Amino acid sequence: MRQVAQRIGVEPAYLSKVERGDxxxxxxxxxxxxxxxxxxxxxxxxxxxxxxxxELQEIIRKRPRxxxxxxxxxxxxxxxxxxxxxxxxxxxxx
Amino acid sequence: MRQVAQRIGVEPAYLSKVERGDxxxxxxxxxxxxxxxxxxxxxxxxxxxxxxxxELQEIIRKRPRxxxxxxxxxxxxxxxxxxxxxxxxxxxxx
DNA sequence: ATAAATGTGTACTATATACGACATATGACA
DNA sequence: TGTCATATGTCGTATATAGTACACATTTAT
Numbered sequence: 002m003r004q005v006a007q008r009i010g011v012e013p014a015y016l017s018k019v020e021r022g023d024x025x026x027x028x029x030x031x032x033x034x035x036x037x038x039x040x041x042x043x044x045x046x047x048x049x050x051x052x053x054x055x056e057l058q059e060i061i062r063k064r065p066r067x068x069x070x071x072x073x074x075x076x077x078x079x080x081x082x083x084x085x086x087x088x089x090x091x092x093x094x095x
Numbered sequence: 096m097r098q099v100a101q102r103i104g105v106e107p108a109y110l111s112k113v114e115r116g117d118x119x120x121x122x123x124x125x126x127x128x129x130x131x132x133x134x135x136x137x138x139x140x141x142x143x144x145x146x147x148x149x150e151l152q153e154i155i156r157k158r159p160r161x162x163x164x165x166x167x168x169x170x171x172x173x174x175x176x177x178x179x180x181x182x183x184x185x186x187x188x189x
Numbered sequence: 190a191t192a193a194a195t196g197t198g199t200a201c202t203a204t205a206t207a208c209g210a211c212a213t214a215t216g217a218c219a
Numbered sequence: 220t221g222t223c224a225t226a227t228g229t230c231g232t233a234t235a236t237a238g239t240a241c242a243c244a245t246t247t248a249t
Contacts, residue, residue: 002225012209017226028207048159053152057163060170061151065142067177068166069151074184075165076154082187083161086180090168093176096196106239111196122237 009034026050103128120144 006013011031018024026032032050036043047054061068075083100107105125112118120126126144130137141148155162169177 011207013225014210014227015208021226023227024208025206031207042160044159044163048156051156053147053155053159054163057155057166058147058152060166061147062142062145064174064177065138065147066136067174067181068169069138069148071169071177071181071184072151072154072162074181075162078184080158080161082184083158083165086184087161087165087168090165090172090176090180097194105237107195108197108240109238112198115197117197118238119236125237 005035005038009038026052029055099129099132103132120146123149 002016003013006016009016009031011027015024019027027035027050029047029050029052032046032052033043033054035041036046039046044054044057061072075086096110097107100110103110103125105121109118109121113121121129121144123141123144123146126140126146127137127148129135130140133140138148138151155166169180
């Protein structure tokens, strides 16, 4: 724990409290460093911390109406429908 | 201005500073009330305030990997490609 | 000309965020 | 049984957030 704490640049005592949910989740930057250190997906850890990456937020903010509509549309869609859209766009010819 | 301020529940002096960009943008709640009062799209005003609605964030946080991938895929997509996806999903048979 | 309405500047505040410092307690293991 | 790492408790603090309070100058209407 001390090693992880040192590598991500926080105090061991703080990390301990974070793990036990004793304190509010860390900042986005710290959460991302922790994710990398643990080999976890940053977006998933951020979600656990009740946050959404600033990078994604920026993308949304550039075209708020389009992305707001899209996300609300997909709110109840099953996982595989969203996956299909991702693939369509990736391989798509736009 | 005093009337709008009163209707959305803030001090006129504060609204004046907000308009002039003299202070940081208001909270999400206040921004949404202002949007309604002005007949504007809340998501657009929130974007101007450098924010993304908590509702959208919650949707993303429930399935972080899917939505993170999707949004990053669409980062450079032209508007009409996104629109097409929105319509596809809306009318879609999933 | 003057009373009312309007916008703005200055100062202040309460709560939350994101930790650090340090003392101490606990548990496993050699 | 001593010691090492980890766990927990208490306190402190700098920065950000989201405004309020009030005085004041200017404009507008009559």
